[in-house]
Amino acid sequence: MPPAIETVDLVKDYGELRALQELSLTVEKGEFFGLLGPNGAGKTTFINTLVGLVRKTDGEARVFGADVETEYREARDAIGLAPQEFNVDRFFPIKEVLMHKAGYHGVPEDEASDRADEVLKRVGIYDKRHERFDWLSGGMKRRLLLARALVTEPDLLILDEPTAGVDVQLRHDLWELVTELNDEGTTILLTTHYIEEAERLCDRVAIMNEGRKVTVATPDELKRRGTDTISVTLESPPTTTPDVGPYAHEASVVGDRLDVRVDDGGSTAPQLLNDLEAAGHEIADLEITRTSLEEIFVDLTKREDRSVTRSDASSDESGDAGAGRNGESSGRGRNESAEREQEGIA
Numbered sequence: 427m428p429p430a431i432e433t434v435d436l437v438k439d440y441g442e443l444r445a446l447q448e449l450s451l452t453v454e455k456g457e458f459f460g461l462l463g464p465n466g467a468g469k470t471t472f473i474n475t476l477v478g479l480v481r482k483t484d485g486e487a488r489v490f491g492a493d494v495e496t497e498y499r500e501a502r503d504a505i506g507l508a509p510q511e512f513n514v515d516r517f518f519p520i521k522e523v524l525m526h527k528a529g530y531h532g533v534p535e536d537e538a539s540d541r542a543d544e545v546l547k548r549v550g551i552y553d554k555r556h557e558r559f560d561w562l563s564g565g566m567k568r569r570l571l572l573a574r575a576l577v578t579e580p581d582l583l584i585l586d587e588p589t590a591g592v593d594v595q596l597r598h599d600l601w602e603l604v605t606e607l608n609d610e611g612t613t614i615l616l617t618t619h620y621i622e623e624a625e626r627l628c629d630r631v632a633i634m635n636e637g638r639k640v641t642v643a644t645p646d647e648l649k650r651r652g653t654d655t656i657s658v659t660l661e662s663p664p665t666t667t668p669d670v671g672p673y674a675h676e677a678s679v680v681g682d683r684l685d686v687r688v689d690d691g692g693s694t695a696p697q698l699l700n701d702l703e704a705a706g707h708e709i710a711d712l713e714i715t716r717t718s719l720e721e722i723f724v725d726l727t728k729r730e731d732r733s734v735t736r737s738d739a740s741s742d743e744s745g746d747a748g749a750g751r752n753g754e755s756s757g758r759g760r761n762e763s764a765e766r767e768q769e770g771i772a
C-alpha cells in the first residue's frame with residue numbers, strides 16, 4: 427500500500443524565494459500527522475502543491491501513489507481540503523455549495539444531497555443548510571469548510587489551521603470530530619500554530635522552518651529532547667553561583683534561587699542537593715519544571731537569516747509572486763479552473 431503522502435526532494439520557488447527546499451516527507455495511511463512551523467515556513471505551499479493549486483518547481487509528490495501533477499485527478503479525488511482562508515461561494519445556500527463540490531467530484535445529485543445533509547449534521551450546522559455563507563458566524567464558517575472537505579468522503583483530510591480564531595468549545599468539537607474521522611481510517615494532515623493541539627491529536631509531527639524539514643518525531647519523542655530545570659530556593663542568597671557537577675548544562679542565581687538545567691530532573695535532584703549541602707548551602711525549597719513542547723519548538727525554529735533564495739530563478743515562474751496567497755495560475759484545463767472557482771481560488 428503506498429503512503430498517503432510521499433514527497434521526495436520537493437522544491438517550490440516563487441520567483442527568487444525558495445519556499446520549499448528539497449522537502450522529503452512521508453505520511454503513512456491512517457496516520458494523524460501534524461505540520462508545524464512558524465509563519466512563512468512553507469506549510470500552506472506544501473499543501474497547495476499536493477492539491478494542485480501550486481505547481482512544484484522540482485522533486486516528486488504523490489498522494490496514495492498518484493503523482494499530483496501527472497495523475498492530478500486521482501490524487502485530488504482522494505483529498506478533502508479545509509483551507510485556512512474562507513474561500514466559499516457566497517451566493518448559494520451552503521447545502522448547495524456542498525452539493526456542487528460533490529457533483530464536481532462525480533457524485534450523482536441525489537447522493538450529493540444526502541451526503542451534504544449528513545456532513546452538515548456531522549459538523550453541527552444542519553439547521554443552517556438554507557443560509558448563505560455570509561450569514562454564518564465565524565465558527566460556523568469553519569465548520570462549513572470542514573463539511574465541504576468531507577462531502578467527497580476523502581481518504582486524506584487536510585486541515586490548514588482549522589482552529590485559528592475559534593472559541594474553546596468549537597475547538598474541542600473539532601478535535602473530537604477529527605479524532606473520530608481518524609479512528610474511522612481517514613488519514614489526516616493538520617497544520618497548526620497551537621502546540622497543544624498537535625500534542626493532543628498527532629501521532630507524529632514534522633517541524634518545518636524556512637521551507638526545510640527540521641525534524642519528524644512523535645510529540646513524546648520531541649518532549650524527551652527537552653531539558654528540565656531544577657529550581658532550588660536557598661535559605662541565604664549565594665554571593666556567587668555555586669559549583670555544581672558536570673550533570674548541569676547551566677546554572678544561574680536569581681535572588682535566593684538557584685536554577686540548574688539538567689537532562690533529567692528527577693534522577694539528578696538528589697545529587698544536586700547533596701552537592702549543595704556539602705558546599706554549605708541550606709535548602710528551603712525545590713521545584714522541577716520540564717521544558718514544554720512549545721519551548722522545544724521555538725528552539726528548533728529559531729529565526730535564521732530569512733534570505734534563502736534560489737540562484738537560478740527562471741523567468742517563466744516569475745508570475746508566481748503575483749498569483750496571490752492561495753495559489754497561482756498554472757494553465758490547467760477547464761475542470762481544474764472550475765474547481766478553483768468553486769473553492770474561491772479563481
Ligand SMILES: Nc1ncnc2c1ncn2[C@@H]1O[C@H](COP(=O)(O)OP(=O)(O)OP(=O)(O)O)[C@@H](O)[C@H]1O
Binds near residue numbers: 470471472
Ligand atoms: N503565491 C505566492 N507568491 C509568492 N510568495 C509566496 C506565495 N505564497 C507563499 N509565498 C511565500 O512563501 C513562503 C512560505 O509561505 P507559506 O504560506 O507556505 O507559509 P506557511 O508556513 O503556510 O505560513 P503561515 O503559518 O503564516 O500560514 C513565505 O515566505 C511566503 O511569503
